[in-house]
Amino acid sequence: MSRARQHNAIATTDANLIQDLSRATRRTASPHAGSPTTIPNKILKPKLEHVAPPPLVDWTCIPTLVLVVLLVLVVASALAARAMADVRPVERLPGPLPLPFVGTRWLFWSRYKMNKLHEAYEDMFRRYGLVFAEIHPGGATMVSIAEREALEAVLRAPSRRPYRPPTEIVQVYRRSRPDRYASTGLVNEQGEKWYHLRRHLTAELTSPSTMQGFLPELNTICDDFLELVNTSRRADGIVPGFDQLTNRMGLESVCALMLGSRLGFLERWMSGRAATLASAVKAHFRAQRDSFYGAPLWKFAPTTLYRTFAKSEDTIHTIVSDLMEEAKLKTQKNASDEAMREIFMRILENPALDMRDKKAAVIDFITAGIETLANSLVFLLYLLSVRPDWQRTIRSELPSCSTLTVEDLAAAPSVRAAISEAFRLLPTAPFLARLLETPMVIAGHKLPAGTFVLAHTGAACRRDENFWRAREYLPERWLEPRAPHAAALVAPFGRGRRMCPGKRFVDLELHLLLAKIMQRWRVEFDGELDIQFDFLLSPKSPVSLRLVEW
Numbered sequence: 001m002s003r004a005r006q007h008n009a010i011a012t013t014d015a016n017l018i019q020d021l022s023r024a025t026r027r028t029a030s031p032h033a034g035s036p037t038t039i040p041n042k043i044l045k046p047k048l049e050h051v052a053p054p055p056l057v058d059w060t061c062i063p064t065l066v067l068v069v070l071l072v073l074v075v076a077s078a079l080a081a082r083a084m085a086d087v088r089p090v091e092r093l094p095g096p097l098p099l100p101f102v103g104t105r106w107l108f109w110s111r112y113k114m115n116k117l118h119e120a121y122e123d124m125f126r127r128y129g130l131v132f133a134e135i136h137p138g139g140a141t142m143v144s145i146a147e148r149e150a151l152e153a154v155l156r157a158p159s160r161r162p163y164r165p166p167t168e169i170v171q172v173y174r175r176s177r178p179d180r181y182a183s184t185g186l187v188n189e190q191g192e193k194w195y196h197l198r199r200h201l202t203a204e205l206t207s208p209s210t211m212q213g214f215l216p217e218l219n220t221i222c223d224d225f226l227e228l229v230n231t232s233r234r235a236d237g238i239v240p241g242f243d244q245l246t247n248r249m250g251l252e253s254v255c256a257l258m259l260g261s262r263l264g265f266l267e268r269w270m271s272g273r274a275a276t277l278a279s280a281v282k283a284h285f286r287a288q289r290d291s292f293y294g295a296p297l298w299k300f301a302p303t304t305l306y307r308t309f310a311k312s313e314d315t316i317h318t319i320v321s322d323l324m325e326e327a328k329l330k331t332q333k334n335a336s337d338e339a340m341r342e343i344f345m346r347i348l349e350n351p352a353l354d355m356r357d358k359k360a361a362v363i364d365f366i367t368a369g370i371e372t373l374a375n376s377l378v379f380l381l382y383l384l385s386v387r388p389d390w391q392r393t394i395r396s397e398l399p400s401c402s403t404l405t406v407e408d409l410a411a412a413p414s415v416r417a418a419i420s421e422a423f424r425l426l427p428t429a430p431f432l433a434r435l436l437e438t439p440m441v442i443a444g445h446k447l448p449a450g451t452f453v454l455a456h457t458g459a460a461c462r463r464d465e466n467f468w469r470a471r472e473y474l475p476e477r478w479l480e481p482r483a484p485h486a487a488a489l490v491a492p493f494g495r496g497r498r499m500c501p502g503k504r505f506v507d508l509e510l511h512l513l514l515a516k517i518m519q520r521w522r523v524e525f526d527g528e529l530d531i532q533f534d535f536l537l538s539p540k541s542p543v544s545l546r547l548v549e550w
């Protein structure tokens with residue numbers, strides 16, 4: 001088609017269109033026109049497009065969905081910005097007033113007593129709230145937590161190598177003795193080194209079959225303990241110095257488990273070695289407490305505190321080394337103790353471990369096992385003394401034979417309930433220490449990775465918002481829970497991968513001990529037990545309780 005013809009064609013189409021439109025407009029515009037006629041859209045539209053001015057922004061090309069998404073993003077980021085404004089830095093946490101150089105430690109040298117630290121923390125939770133900060137002399141922040149959600153968040157944080165802040169004085173001492181220690185030991189090591197020790201040292205200890213194999217021996221050890229208690233009982237049933245007897249029980253049982261040999265700590269007239277070891281362990285724990293909460297002078301000079309600690313380490317090392325030698329000789333002579341040899345021999349024979357680490361492990365296991373068991377048993381009997389009815393229930397659930405099996409214990413749920421309740425109300429380890437691996441928002445404050453946190457599970461368990469009639473010893477709550485019942489807060493053996501490897505052993509031992517004591521006696525206690533903080537919660541020595549024949 002030629003250009004002129006093309007132009008004419010368009011012009012004709014336009015002319016026709018205009019004619020059509022003017023005809024239609026005339027028809028509709030006249031109010032006198034006949035029946036109204038609808039204007040066809042296809043005709044009106046082109047005309048309007050031509051007429052309307054173009055919009056400044058042409059929104060029609062942006063789909064509605066995209067607009068909605070943009071709107072949501074804008075609102076969400078505004079809300080997040082507002083929430084972030086509510087998250088305060090860790091420095092703004094409430095807490096005692098820090099002083100230059102000493103931080104908040106001055107409190108433990110003035111207002112509070114170091115051997116009553118559990119009471120000091122109760123008081124600080126009342127004053128500053130359930131999440132507060134203390135400042136170390138070096139300036140680092142330590143956050144104490146007794147609030148349920150915050151505790152659960154800290155203790156449930158997944159970690160392959162949980163970092164429990166080491167006790168500095170142990171680190172310093174052990175590093176100064178490379179002749180004895182290849183590392184600072186399982187309790188104080190961190191990261192890959194800790195993982196290596198944990199993997200090679202605790203598999204046997206935590207295995208149910210080891211405990212099953214050890215049960216007959218443990219029955220005998222418990223019977224010997226009861227015999228020792230019986231011979232120490234006065235005519236009125238009072239057992240003076242019961243706590244010292246339980247220390248001997250802890251020592252004998254943990255040595256039998258670890259070293260595979262009975263060492264005679266439950267014989268009535270034993271050598272002074274058990275007493276020396278027990279008091280060295282006590283001095284060891286106390287020195288750790290004082291080095292942490294007291295003036296840090298020991299870091300600059302060998303103070304009395306440091307020397308006391310070094311002496312206790314030395315005594316423990318010497319005695320445990322002797323015990324290991326004796327045990328080795330005994331097990332070589334007496335091959336019949338197969339079940340008991342297991343842990344000791346496996347550790348000794350493991351080629352993946354340095355000999356110094358093997359020895360340190362046995363030392364750490366024995367040290368960790370003596371006081372903890374003894375304190376837990378004293379607390380349990382003390383608490384149970386207010387519940388003669390529960391004692392009768394326990395007795396009624398048990399058979400009368402002396403050798404108890406796992407099935408016998410399982411058939412006595414009141415034993416488990418009594419133990420769980422004692423661990424809730426009076427755990428010997430009332431808080432757990434952790435270093436945060438990732439930043440966390442706790443009670444509206446952002447705690448950076450690396451913050452030292454004390455998770456006060458013990459204090460949280462005594463709060464009414466977490467347990468029904470929280471301050472009372474009510475074992476029945478473990479059989480028929482009444483809300484609130486925050487069972488996850490009860491963590492006497494810790495949490496996660498750094499949890500106590502002795503838990504299975506101690507659980508079995510406490511069950512057996514309580515069952516056997518209740519088979520024979522009911523327990524009474526006059527007055528209140530004086531509890532102190534020796535790095536662990538401990539009964540003030542000497543403890544006397546009354547055991548009365550049924």
Ligand code: HEM
Nearest residue numbers: 187365368369372373376429493494495498499500502506
């Ligand atoms: C009633 C008795 C005991 C109680 C209440 C107890 C409690 C604890 C607690 C709370 C921890 C810290 C766990 C954590 O940070 O999550 C721990 C660690 C430890 N316990 Fe026990 N313990 C007891 C008995 C024992 C016994 C008998 C042994 C040894 C045979 C033992 C060996 C250890 C060791 C080696 C660690 C350090 C574990 C690691 O860091 O990997 N404990 N214990």
